[in-house]
Amino acid sequence: MTALRRSGAGLRGYYWLMLALLYLPIVLLFIFSFNANTILSFPLKGFTLEWFQKLFMSPNLLAAVGRSVIVALAASAVATTLGTMVALLLSRFEFRGKGTLTSLAILPLLVPYFVLAVALLILFRVLGVPLGLPTIAIGHAVVALPYTTLIVLARLLGFDKQLEEAAMDLGATYPSTLRLVLIPIAAPAIASAFITAFTVSFDEFALALFLAGKDPTFPVYLYGQLRFATTLPVLIAAAVLLMAGSLALILAANRIRQR
Amino acid sequence: MTAATEQLPTGAGRSTDPRRRTFWLLSLPSAVGLGLFLILPILFMVALSFRNDLSGQLLAPFAPTLKQYAKVFDTGSYWNLLGISTLMAFGVATVATLAAYPLAYFLAFRAGRRAGLYLILLLVPFWTSYLLRVMAWRLMLDSSGVVNSVLIGLGLTQDPLDLLYNRGAVVVTLIYVWIPFAMLPILAAMGRIDVRLHDAASDLYASPWQQLLRVTLPLSLPGIVAAFFMVFIPTVGEYVTPLLVGGTGGSMYGNIVQAFFVQAANWPLGAALSVIMLATTLLLVVIGLRIVQPRRLLAQ
Numbered sequence: 001m002t003a004l005r006r007s008g009a010g011l012r013g014y015y016w017l018m019l020a021l022l023y024l025p026i027v028l029l030f031i032f033s034f035n036a037n038t039i040l041s042f043p044l045k046g047f048t049l050e051w052f053q054k055l056f057m058s059p060n061l062l063a064a065v066g067r068s069v070i071v072a073l074a075a076s077a078v079a080t081t082l083g084t085m086v087a088l089l090l091s092r093f094e095f096r097g098k099g100t101l102t103s104l105a106i107l108p109l110l111v112p113y114f115v116l117a118v119a120l121l122i123l124f125r126v127l128g129v130p131l132g133l134p135t136i137a138i139g140h141a142v143v144a145l146p147y148t149t150l151i152v153l154a155r156l157l158g159f160d161k162q163l164e165e166a167a168m169d170l171g172a173t174y175p176s177t178l179r180l181v182l183i184p185i186a187a188p189a190i191a192s193a194f195i196t197a198f199t200v201s202f203d204e205f206a207l208a209l210f211l212a213g214k215d216p217t218f219p220v221y222l223y224g225q226l227r228f229a230t231t232l233p234v235l236i237a238a239a240v241l242l243m244a245g246s247l248a249l250i251l252a253a254n255r256i257r258q259r
Numbered sequence: 260m261t262a263a264t265e266q267l268p269t270g271a272g273r274s275t276d277p278r279r280r281t282f283w284l285l286s287l288p289s290a291v292g293l294g295l296f297l298i299l300p301i302l303f304m305v306a307l308s309f310r311n312d313l314s315g316q317l318l319a320p321f322a323p324t325l326k327q328y329a330k331v332f333d334t335g336s337y338w339n340l341l342g343i344s345t346l347m348a349f350g351v352a353t354v355a356t357l358a359a360y361p362l363a364y365f366l367a368f369r370a371g372r373r374a375g376l377y378l379i380l381l382l383v384p385f386w387t388s389y390l391l392r393v394m395a396w397r398l399m400l401d402s403s404g405v406v407n408s409v410l411i412g413l414g415l416t417q418d419p420l421d422l423l424y425n426r427g428a429v430v431v432t433l434i435y436v437w438i439p440f441a442m443l444p445i446l447a448a449m450g451r452i453d454v455r456l457h458d459a460a461s462d463l464y465a466s467p468w469q470q471l472l473r474v475t476l477p478l479s480l481p482g483i484v485a486a487f488f489m490v491f492i493p494t495v496g497e498y499v500t501p502l503l504v505g506g507t508g509g510s511m512y513g514n515i516v517q518a519f520f521v522q523a524a525n526w527p528l529g530a531a532l533s534v535i536m537l538a539t540t541l542l543l544v545v546i547g548l549r550i551v552q553p554r555r556l557l558a559q
Contacts, residue, residue, distance in 0.1 A: 011365040015377065018362060022384040022439065025395030028405065032398070082292050085285045093282055104293050110544050111537060112496020114513045118520060118533040119300035122307050125526075126317045142296050174278045203388055206499050210520065219390050226394065226503070239391045250386050251379070 026243075033237040038230050051237035061238055064221035068202050071133050071217055075140035076148075076197035082141070083148025083197075084190055088182065090149075091156040092164075109146040116142065117210035124211070131213035139207040144197035151196060155189035156182070188256045195253035199246050218242070301537070308531035313524075327531035337515070337532065341539070344512040347426060348495035351433045352441075356486045358434070359441035363482070364475070366442075367449035368457070378446075385439040393503045396432040397423060400504065424506025432504050433494055441486040448482025449475070488547040492540055512536060 036048035055061060086105045090098065108116060120139050121131075129135060163185070167177045183190075205219035212220050222239065225231050309323040331337050362381065370377045384392065399405045400422040407419040422428060452475065460470040498513030505511070516536070519529030 008369045011361055011369050014361050015365045015370075015381075018358070018438070019380060022381070022435070024405070025392060025399055025435070026384055026387055028398055029391060029395050078292075082289055085289045089282070089285050089289065093278075093285075095282070095286075101289070101293075104297060107297060110492055110540065112492060112513065112540055114496050114498050114516055115304075115533045115537045115540075116300075118516065118529060119304040120296070121520060122303045122526070122530065123296075123300040126303050138296055141292075174281050178281060199386065203390075205390055209499075210517075219388070222388075222390055223502075236391070236394075239388050243387050243391070246388075247383060247386060254379070 029236050030240055032233060033240045035233070038233055051233040052241070054234045055238045055241070058234060061218075061221065061234070064216055064218045065238070065242070067133060067215055068218040071137045071140060071208075072198045072201040074134075074137040075144060075201040076194050078137070078141040079144035079148045079197040080190060080194045083145055083193055084152050084186065086145075086149045087152035087156055087186075088178070090153055092161070092182070105149045106146050108143045113143065113206040114210070117207045120207070121210050131211055133213075133215060133217075135211045135213070136208050136217060137201075139211045140201035140204055141197075143204065143207060144200045147196050147200060148193035151193040152186055152189045155186050159185050191256045192253045195249050195256075199249055199253075202242075202246065304530050304537075305534055307527055308534045310527045310530075313526050327528050330528060331531055331535065337512075340510075340512045340515060341535070343426075344495055344497075345539070347430055347433075347511065348491050348497075351430055351437065351494045352487045352491040354434050355437040355441040355490045356445075356483060358438050359486060360445055360479075360483065362438075363442045363445035363449055363479075366446055367452075368454070368475075381439050381442065385436075389436070390499070390503070392436060393432055393500050396428070396435065397504055400428050400431075423504060424509060426505065426509045429497075429501050429505040429509045429511070432500055433497065436500070437490040437494070441490050444485035444489060445479060445482040448479040448485070452478045484547060488544065492544065495540060496536060 031044065033051055034047050034049070035044045036050065037045040083105075086101060089095070090102060090105075117139065120135070120142070123129075124131060124135050164177050164181050167181045168174065172180065203219065205223060208217050208220050209223065216224060218238075222235055225235055307317075308327055309325070310321055311324050311326060315321070366374050366378055366381075397404075401407070402419040402421070402423070404422070406422060407416075410416045411419065456474050456478075457470060460474050465473065496513050497511055498517050501509050501511045501514050505514075512532075513536075516529050516532045519525045519532065
């Protein structure tokens, strides 16, 4: 028993050590976002809110954030709708090609992002679709699809089919059973899937860099600005704010899913 | 995957028709979406890799050529870089999985009632902007950064070391980025272990180490393999982290492909390189899936 307790203490110590290591770089950024110096190095010069003020006076930055929100909303709407459909098919129907559908829905998780980006770039070029926010949104919908599908599927698989059978025994047609029983059952998972897809898209850079036209999303804008040392603190301030926002969203998603 | 079990309609007679209509209503958009934006792009990419150049109508028929692949095979540096990227991804995935295993073990068996909170704390860094986390490592490894300050402070080195802009920096940053993610599938696998097996093992006088090696480790193996591949796949195709902390000396396979599309505009060659990467990854995935058995993972 003492050996067990000792291993428990060792593991606990390891956990806190890793936690400290994981947070160190982020805390560093956080500190610099309040530091009164454009150069990101120690010693610190003093506390300032200047960077947060400047951030709200930078129209390009705000426009980029706005574009990211639009792209993320569109991408997660598409990914959640398709993901829910695929999850319903996989959990409630037997059909030929079920294995293929499963593989396809998970495929974006297994393909390196730059390969997917290259493939989509070629598609848009062949079809003559100009690059812009819609092309980024399509790319993000594709990479978010495995997440939305798996989240909704987990919920649907956890639910007894008897509920639907009862509804149909009571005379409900299948579409109304779907609308009145299945969708409400899956609703928390659907909401959680939407939020997950939103955060995936909002933070995505590897695909967006390939698929962005002249109007960059926030990560692409951030990347473009990294070269200019003077704007760095403002960018970090913006990212710290967004980090807080996305954290709140994810905690909300977890709350909803656990209902 | 399993062979088709039965065709629609299921449920005998009753409600056959509305179910079938619903089936089509659900499957048509799914098929169109996946076909148009997942299958078609990959097919076009493969087709482009057999083209001579980008001239003319891209949809028009063309005489396929193996020129691009021949170019890739002839140029040793591409294979070199693919090998290096694979090795880097192997190292990152191995270290991240090893580092994540005790974390998952702690959360699954030792954290007690507060396991949920401990889990969230661990995942917060993973939900932070990816670019920003990578950038934070630039501040860590910089010549005036934290690591160098500590090393100089401890008297371990006089002059700051060149820690940034090399493959080591890329590997360290990527390990950091993936540890919380690698922990998740291991934790899921451990969650399915019956805790009574641990009691049984200690009742039979197994030492904690024997218990770990003979009970927990074999039972969590699917999670370990899943964690490895969930880190390996994105890492082998990584190009963003090398752009930020790798510099010219730290570039990976993804970087040359990106250069072919963004700067050099040699799309057919870039497509051929992408096809090779896709084939490599899928091959490794198939091997991985053989080991972990996806049905068990999906059924969780």
